Amino acid sequence: MSDQKRLFLVDAYALIFRGYYAFIKNPRINSKGEDTSAIMGFMNSLLDVIKRERPDHLAVCFDKGGSADRVELYTEYKANRDATPDGIKTAIPYIYEILKAMHIPIMVKEGYEADDVIGTLAKKAEKEGYKTFMVTPDKDFAQLVSENIFMYRPMFGGGYETWGIPEVQKKFEITDPLQVIDFLGMMGDASDNIPGLPGVGEKTAKKFLATYGSMENLLANTHELKGKMKEKIEANGALGLLSKKLATIMLDVPVDFDAKDFEMSQPDIPKVTEIFQGLEFRRLTDNFLKTFASVNEATDQSKAPSNSTSTSNSDATSSSNSVSTSSSSSSAGEGQFSLFGGSPSESTKTETTSEFERNTIDNTSHFYQSIAPGMATTLFVKNLLNQTSVCFDTETTGLNPLIAELVGIAFSWDAGKGFYIPFPEDKEDAQHLIELLRPFFENEAIEKIGQNLKYDIKVLAKYNVEVKGKLFDTMLAHYLINPDMRHNMDILAETYLNYTPVSITELIGKKGKNQLSMRDVPLEKQTEYAVEDADITLQLKEHFEKELGDANTQKLFTDIEVPLLRVLAAMELEGINLDTDFLNSLSEQLNSDIDTLEKAIYEAAGEEFNIASPKQLGIILFEKLNLVDKPKKTKTGQYKTGEDILSYLAKDHKIIKQVLDYRGLAKLKSTYVDALPLQVEPSTNRVHTDYMQTVAATGRLSSNNPNLQNIPIRTERGRQVRKAFVPRDENYTLLAADYSQIELRIIAALSSEETMIEAFKNGEDIHASTASKVFGVPIAEVTREQRSNAKTVNFGIIYGVSAFGLSNQTDLSRGEAKELIDTYYETYPKLKKYMSAQVDFARDHGYVKTVLDRRRYLKDINSANAIVRGAAERNAVNAPIQGSAADIIKIAMINIHHKLSLGNFKTKMLLQVHDELVFDVYKPELEAMKTMIKTEMEGAFKMEVPLDVEMDIGDNWLEAH
DNA sequence: TTCATCTGCAA
DNA sequence: TATTGCAGATGAA
Structure with a gap:
């Protein structure tokens, strides 16, 4: 320097x-x-x-x-x-x-x-x-x-x-930074509206600069170019030069x-503090004060280190002395920190070195320390067991808990302080170390706090360690506080603590080529990062505990979301068996059918093109074949080629049906038939989805890697995929149990709409019943079309459909659709009343709630923008219904999981698909399971309308329907 | 490589 | 101008 x-x-x-x-x-x-x-x-x-x-x-x-x-x-x-x-x-x-x-x-x-x-x-x-x-x-x-x-x-x-x-x-x-101007001039800049040379993007601009060095030289040598590019550039030289001027600073x-x-000078600290406090920046104020404190310090020392981390070594003996001292007087929670060398300043003064090197990261705001192996760990665990509530966070080699190895575990039970136990790479040694921690994790009396505990629980399960006792998951807490927001820890820390934690990217780099494993990170950095996460999570817990406030939200948290986390962890660890041979043969059949269609389409189009490219397909259909006078376009100016649009044109040209068929098969093959076998986890030979508990704003779960909540069922070809989901072995059978019309039952019950309630109580076919009422015909005489239209309205109501939407969805004209909706509301007047009441509630309170008082805040409910407001109003109606259904199945899952473990059954719950649960049933347990599952699901929540569960079994998921 | 867009699968 | 999701393919940058 x-x-x-x-x-x-x-x-x-x-x-x-x-x-x-x-x-x-x-x-x-x-x-x-x-x-x-x-x-x-x-x-x-x-x-x-x-x-x-x-x-x-x-x-x-x-x-x-x-x-x-x-x-x-x-x-x-x-x-x-x-x-x-x-x-x-x-x-x-x-x-x-x-x-x-x-x-x-x-x-x-x-x-x-x-x-x-x-x-x-x-x-x-x-x-x-x-x-x-x-x-x-x-x-x-x-x-x-x-x-x-x-x-x-x-x-x-x-x-x-x-x-x-x-x-x-x-x-x-480039060779000279000044060429950046030529670069920008050539490729243009969309955000500044600098035009650039037409047809030149980053790649071409780089190529040109390598060859010609500058815009001027390129324009002087356009004779060396060829084709379209030559024409375009020759025609637009002036534009290029203008762009260059615009890009020049x-x-x-x-x-x-x-x-x-x-010159940097001392800020007016009271003034800044006052402004920050007016804005309610608490942590930022602290941060500001600290920053200027340390700037002054650094200035005094004339040559400052580039960060405030310091390392010191001290021996285990000194800590063991302190341990015995303080564990004998283990009354004061605060005092227990003296275990590891007393106050931070005291610990950093210790200078004895030994093989037990210890890493202490100590600055004005926090004190983090890694625990050496051996004696120190034993002593640490002893201390851990004296706590009543501890935040922990596992660091692992990857994101897949089935194969991730522990790199370390961080603990914190006092804001600003925490400890880190690094794990050895050797598996036996690691298992040995985790055994020392088992008494902590399996202690029922110690509350465990974490961010996304499902992950840590799964990792530890792979080491045969169960996490027992009360849990507090900050991610889940925040999901209940505001489900529409995001819940990752960095954002929570910024939002609630005004603090920006060290990001994982900063630690191990961006994903891809050079990403480090957590193991390659120096211990000091691991400690800083891991303990910081545990420390922050602990502080977030303090915050959220108060913010959960409302007694019913507390209950939802404690009785539903937290217990469910363990259930989901178990389901994910279990996975499901997949018949990959079957899928592979399906893939080959699809391949040959797709081939045939492809040839037919090229033939019909008169040329070859990429059918999967909406852009190319649009040009073929609407420019070459001129199938429509005024084709609809997307907001980016491409032709719309969605299924809904194309199906109207099927009668106009045979290519349409071929394209639709092609699309259907290609989708099936790429998204399911070929993709699923790649998702089989080699170590278990099963597919393990990951349920997201904090994504859907309504309270539903979502599923990914792979998504097992959107496996095809509606078309014959598509539903074959379900045959690939099979029981564990011949001693098992798959059982699928689904709630029949749960959302309609909920809206009927919540609105107290007697007509609809009666229909459900009488076990009527609800869509036929609705059709009979709105079309004024006896239920036995309802036509197929009438029932289908009634069904569409029934579903549409839940989403807040308009006449326009309904006419799009059915064969009805706009007028007919409007009439149908009007008659529908006349038939079920309380339903309409309920819906307006929800909207009113949202206007007054800013949120709506489910049967378990899960809230969804609707900030746009009073928006002046009618489109935005309309969307919020539909949410006001839909969220309580979709959310209540989610609440109910969650209750059922928790109760069923509980019964399965209490009875030590071999049967396992594997999947949840919003209103359906799938089980791997051990055949000897089948009858008991049928009764238990039906009882638990139907009895999960009592309403004026009975819940009804249909179930079936089979040798694969399709048969079980 | 990464990202937005389009498309389409489920409840 | 119907709710909630996830994901594959394309093509631009």
């Missing part, structure tokens, strides 16, 4: 936008209803830069009034930008105010963009011997990079990358660089 002075120039708007959108799924709203996401995001980045780099010179640059010069050159410049979101507009005055209070200079020049201001300042500073870092994610700045000017780019997932000349050369495949903005003005 040289003594060269360092200047940091921050591209304010770029970071503000970035910060704002980072929170877009979980916007930060304070108690005054202000959206503070943009301010928070920006301040996080700014403090992060200051903390990491401790710049001695710093300024923040804004745009003002756009670039007069560029707009003069090209009126369309940035013309297609969406309006700045309100959340950003309102943030700007605050950010100005904060920067002023922080004594950070704000650079802004009317009629210039921040790019130009930054560029000009960077070049001036360079002349005065400064090293400049441009803090921005915007790649356009790469053109300014020189020996003394760098880009300092925040990366997604945390961390920064610095781009110097070599990085820019590599990234853009100006270096002659009338601003002065006077080093004194840019």
Whole structure:
């Protein structure tokens, strides 16, 4: 490191936008209803830069009034930008105010963009011997990079990358950073509306630059090009030169660089604190205070380390002494920390080394420590067992719990403090170590806290360790607090603790080629990361425990979601047997049928093309064959070729049916027949789906890797796939049990619509019954078509269908559809009343709820935008119904799982498909299971309308229906 | 390689 | 201009 002075120039708007959108799924709203996401995001980045780099010179640059010069050159410049979101507009005055209070200079020049201001300042500073870092994610700045000017780019997932000349050369495949201008000029920039050369994208631009070096040289040598490309470029030379000008950052903005003005100085701490508190930034305030405390410290020492992590070694003997001391006086919870060397400062003073190296990460905000193997572990576990509530987090070699190996486990039971037990690679040693921890995990009296405990439970199950006792899963808690948001820990930490944890990407890199395994991460970093996660999770728990508040939500959490997590873990570990030979032979049949259709389609089209490409297919159908006068287009301007559109055209040309058939078979083959066998887990020879418990806003589960909730059933060909799902072996049979019309029963019960309730009580065919009533014919005389239309309305009602939607869905005209809906509501008046009551409830309370008081918040219910409001109103009706059905089957699953384990049955519950459960039934247990499952499912929730479960068994999933 | 779009499967 | 999901193929960047 040289003594060269360092200047940091921050591209304010770029970071503000970035910060704002980072929170877009979980916007930060304070108690005054202000959206503070943009301010928070920006301040996080700014403090992060200051903390990491401790710049001695710093300024923040804004745009003002756009670039007069560029707009003069090209009126369309940035013309297609969406309006700045309100959340950003309102943030700007605050950010100005904060920067002023922080004594950070704000650079802004009317009629210039921040790019130009930054560029000009960077070049001036360079002349005065400064090293400049441009803090921005915007790649356009790469053109300014020189020996003394760098880009300092925040990366997604945390961390920064610095781009110097070599990085820019590599990234853009050029020799001189100035060529970035030619690059941008050639390929254009959609976000700035810079046109670029038509038909030139990144690849071509790089190729051109490698050959010609510049835009001008390319245009002078177009004779060397050929074909369409030659024509296009020759015709658009002027456009290319214009684009280059637009992409050039100006270096002659009338601003002065006077080093004194840019020196970092002590902020007005009380003022900043006051503003932060007004905005309700609690953790950010702490972070701010700490950042400036450490900046001062660093300044004092003149040469500061680049981070605040320190390592020290100390021996196990000293800890063992402390252990005996404090376990004899194990009353005070706080005192137990003295086990491992007393207060942090005390522990770091210990300097004795031994083979038991210990890793202590200690800064002003936290104290994290890894536990050496041997004696220290035993002592640690002893301490662990004295706790009543502990947060833990497993670190493993991968995401698949069936094959993941433990790399370490972090524990925390006191905010800001925690411990990490690294695991040896050797399997026997690892098993030996986990045995030491078994008494903790299997202790019924200790509450276990975690984020996504289903994962940890599955990992530990592979080591034959059961996690017993009360559980608190922060992810599940937040799912109940606000199901529409996202629930990953990093976002929760940012939202609720104003804290940005070390991201996993920063630790092990992006997925793909060079991603590290957690094992390759140095112990110190593992400790910091893992314990931080446990620490944060613990703090989130404190937060959510209060926020779950409402007694009924507590109950839903404790009695449903948490117990269900164990049930799901068991089902996922169990997996299901798949007959891959069967699927392989199915694949071959499909192949030959697809081949035949393909040839027929090419024949009918008169040329070969990619049938699976909607773009190419659209051109064939609507431009070549001119099948429709005015084909519908998608919002991106492509022809719509969806099944609903094409099926109307089937009579016009034989190619349509062929295409539809082709699509059906190709879909079947690629999505199911060929994909499923690849999902068989080699170590178990079964398929293990992963149920997501916190994804669906209504309370449903979702399934992935693979998704076993969308296996075909409606078409003959498709349902063959179900034959591939088979029992464990010949001693077992598959049993499928599904709720009959559960959603309609729920809406009937919730609305107290007697007519419909009676029909269910009498065991009538509900769709025929509805048809009989709305069409005014005796139930025995209902035609097939009438029943089908009634069925469509019955389902449509649940989703809030319109006459338009219904007419699309059926053969009815718009008028007929409207009439049908009107008659429907006349037949079932209370249903209509119930629906408006739900919407009213949502307007008044901002949420709707299910039978178990699961809430869904509908922020758009009072929106001025009719489309947005309409969607919220449909949600107000649908969410309680779909959600209540989800609640009910969850109850059944928990009770059934409980009965299965109590009775030590060999029968296992394998799958859940929203209203259906699938079991691998041990044949001798069949009769008992039939009774038990039906009883539990039908008895899961009592309503005015009885629940009805249909079940069947078979040698595969299809037969079981 | 990554990402958005289109399409289509289930309840 | 019908709810909730997941995922494959394509094609642009």
